Amino acid sequence: LSPLQQGLFNILNNYQDVYYSERSHHNQEEIRLAYCLHLINHIVKSRNQVIGNNTKIKDQKSSTDEDYRDQGLTRPKVLILVPFRESAYKIVNILISLITTGKKAKMMNRKRFVQEYHEEDEEDKKKVKPEDFDALFAGNIDDHFRFGVQICKSVIKLYSHFYMSDLIIASPLGLRTIIGTEGEKGDSDFLSSIELLIVDQADVFLMQNWDHVMQIMKKMHQQPKDGHGVDFSRVRMWTLEGWSQYYRQTAVFSSISSPEITALFNKNSHNYSGKIQIQRKPSNGSICHIVTQLPQTFHRFNCNNFSQVCDDRFNFFVKKILPNIQDHMKKHTMVFIPSYFDFVRIRNYFVKEEMNFVQMNEYVKEDKLSKYRWLFFVGKVPFMLYTERLHFYRRYRVRGIHHIVFYELPHYAHYYSELCNMLKDPKRNMDNVELTCSVLYCKYDVQKLAETIGTERASVMINSEKSVHMFVTGENS
Structure with a gap:
């Protein structure tokens, strides 16, 4: 043995x-x-x-x-x-x-x-x-x-x-x-x-x-x-x-x-x-595996009750994150959503607000998924809603992402670095393209946060008075 x-x-x-x-x-x-x-x-x-x-x-x-x-x-x-x-x-x-x-x-x-x-x-x-x-x-x-x-x-x-x-x-x-x-x-x-x-x-x-x-x-x-x-x-x-x-x-x-x-x-x-x-060994997080030159902004929202996490996260997204994306006309934006229930909630909000988007989830047929990926890649739709379960079963390499929003950190920490590395497309010249990453988290996400950015950094961010933290990864960072 x-x-x-x-x-x-x-x-x-x-x-x-x-x-x-x-x-x-x-x-x-x-x-x-x-x-x-x-x-x-x-x-x-x-x-x-x-x-x-x-x-x-x-x-x-x-x-x-x-x-x-x-x-x-x-x-x-x-x-x-x-x-x-x-x-x-x-x-x-x-x-x-x-x-x-x-x-x-x-x-x-x-x-x-x-x-x-x-x-x-x-x-x-x-x-x-x-x-x-x-x-x-x-x-x-x-x-x-x-x-x-x-x-x-x-x-x-x-x-x-x-x-x-x-x-x-x-x-x-x-x-x-x-x-x-x-x-x-x-x-x-x-x-x-x-x-x-x-x-x-x-x-x-x-x-x-x-x-x-x-x-x-x-x-x-x-x-x-x-x-x-x-x-x-x-x-x-x-x-x-x-x-x-x-x-x-x-x-x-x-x-x-x-x-x-x-x-x-x-x-x-x-x-x-x-x-x-x-216990798992303390890690430096999957953020260390990101090779793309990418500024990543972590936004902490306040939540005093675990039963209110879903509502507080949704309100923070629609009041703080989404308006910022719309004001700066950020196209090619992927919203990564681990929970299917959160996905349905955001999808219904997008429909209600008559926003132009495609939805990528595990229940969409293969031919439509291919069509949605192409529409997003060429820029005909500015938003893509993407579930973790679809990524788990398909592991698509989605092209055309310029901005990515993690509505919640993924269960699998290596998905974070995997998706962030997709922003750099080796087949296209992206020297003049602005790339951004935004992450929503609260104190109840500390386990996922530690696996993503490292145990020590997660401890500092959870206890910090500041609610916004930025990391820059890449060869020159």
């Missing part, structure tokens, strides 16, 4: 909750191997305990008064949430390699699994996207799936019924469609006795639908509506007492540190063994 794997496995093997926010496409296979090794160890130990107790019960010499409580209300012990089928395929391959090491084991439904979950990448595919994008979207990226895995002594059965499975691998969407929501009829009994929850690539769930993850967490450890053939004399006492959440281990792996993921970990990690959050 590598030092990273050894460290993670030691924490996991102590059955402590862990939140690791420095996952990347470079160390993803190391992390998968570490938690797969732990979950196999857990399942095998649990199975051996049940088999041993079954033998004792059948033994006539055994005392009839002794309790053998070694089970939950339902069989599934481990739940892994991953965003794409390709991720599930890689996990299963690691499990197979671990289980079949040094012995022969029968694999059921493997051919079907390979057909449904794996796609070979095209060898002649042009590498025009960033490295992390190619690594994330390689293979089968369908996000609607779920299947059970049953692990026996010499048989590994894929696609086993949930209530006959030891392990469930699913996407949040795949589980959400069967557990339903509050007020809907759904089946979530199989989540009642989960002992190990692994949330891998949690940052991707933010770009999919975070509400699915929250609904799954609400359904965990609820009292089953059906007995499902359980022998209550073998059910652990702490499960019957409704204390399962305090005995569940939760492991969260993400490539970014965001308030949403941190809140998920803090609010849903009740492990009596404790929890560990591995």
